[in-house]
Amino acid sequence: MEKGIVIKSTGSWYTVRLPDQQIVLCGIRGKFRIKGIRATNPVAVGDHVGFEWSEDRTTGIITSIDERTNYIIRKSSKLSKEYQLVACNVDVAWLMVSMVLPRTLTPFIDRFLVSAEAYRIPVIILFNKTDLYDEHAMNEMNYLWAIYTSAGYHCMQMSLQTKKGIEEVRSKMKGKINVITGNSGVGKSTLINVLDPTIRLKIGEISDYHQAGKHTTTFSEMFELSSGINIIDTPGIRGFGMI
Known part of the structure; x- marks a missing residue:
């Protein structure tokens, strides 16, 4: 075998x-x-x-x-009693959020943190698109930053357009099995492309009507990047069912 x-x-x-x-x-x-x-x-x-x-x-x-050390699951649908396995044996879960385009709601963040905590998965909250934040969005980020850091979570900020924070993210991912999750359109696939341009993942648009991302990643996939990083890209999700 x-x-x-x-x-x-x-x-x-x-x-x-x-x-x-x-x-x-x-x-x-x-x-x-x-x-x-x-x-x-x-x-x-x-x-x-x-x-x-x-x-x-x-x-x-x-x-x-083999026996799993941990796993991330989500509800298959709001009314379903079944769950979908998103990823297993994860060292770090990166929850990508944004205050704009699309705006990540705090219930989404909290539900994911509860789920990850239940299955002993360390989480880093990554605020993306900071180059687009106006004063209100920046104040909102600082408010959430204070709340989640006081709860013991590590927070980071990043801009994939200006490359701000990229090297710090790369350093923390190196040598680990990382999973990236977040709303559709928040920048998960773009981050992988920036970390390793040879991957060339398809990048989605933002819906003008709902200001929400359009799904481009339709299944989970692990990429072994040239910088010694294993990273799992997950389908974008607009909600996260409580476990």
């Missing part, structure tokens, strides 16, 4: 990276469950799995999942 880490999940197929960097497309056999949670996807990005090769050794079948 071969071992590897899941770096991409598209529903029924999972991309697995082996220790020698070989990439294998795998399906699953049997049912995998998280105790007490009904998950729509049994395997997630970040999972360490065992698999068996197909007869022609072109694909694989996942037969086992």
Whole structure:
């Protein structure tokens, strides 16, 4: 049996990276469950799995999942009783927020922090698009900054346009499994492109009507950047269901 880490999940197929960097497309056999949670996807990005090769050794079948150190989940929909695994075995979760275009609401931040705390995942709150903040937006950021730092969370500010804060972010991500989450349009894929321009992820627009981001990342995927960073890009979400 071969071992590897899941770096991409598209529903029924999972991309697995082996220790020698070989990439294998795998399906699953049997049912995998998280105790007490009904998950729509049994395997997630970040999972360490065992698999068996197909007869022609072109694909694989996942037969086992190593015990997870932690995981991030969200509700599949507001009315659903099932959950979706977003990422597993995470060292740091980066919650990207913005005071403008789109504005991140505090209930969204709080729900994510509660979820991450429940599964023992350290969180860094990253305020993006600071180059666009007027005085009101800057005051709002400073107010939230004071609240969350007093609660023990590390906060950082960044501008992907001016490159402010990029090197500090890069330094804190190095050598870790990082997951980036936040509202659609907040800049998750752009950050990955800035950290490693060879990735070239598609970047979404902002809806003029709702001032909300349009989804461009439709599934979670882990990227191994040239600077020694493993980073999981997640689908943009406009709300985060309480666990």
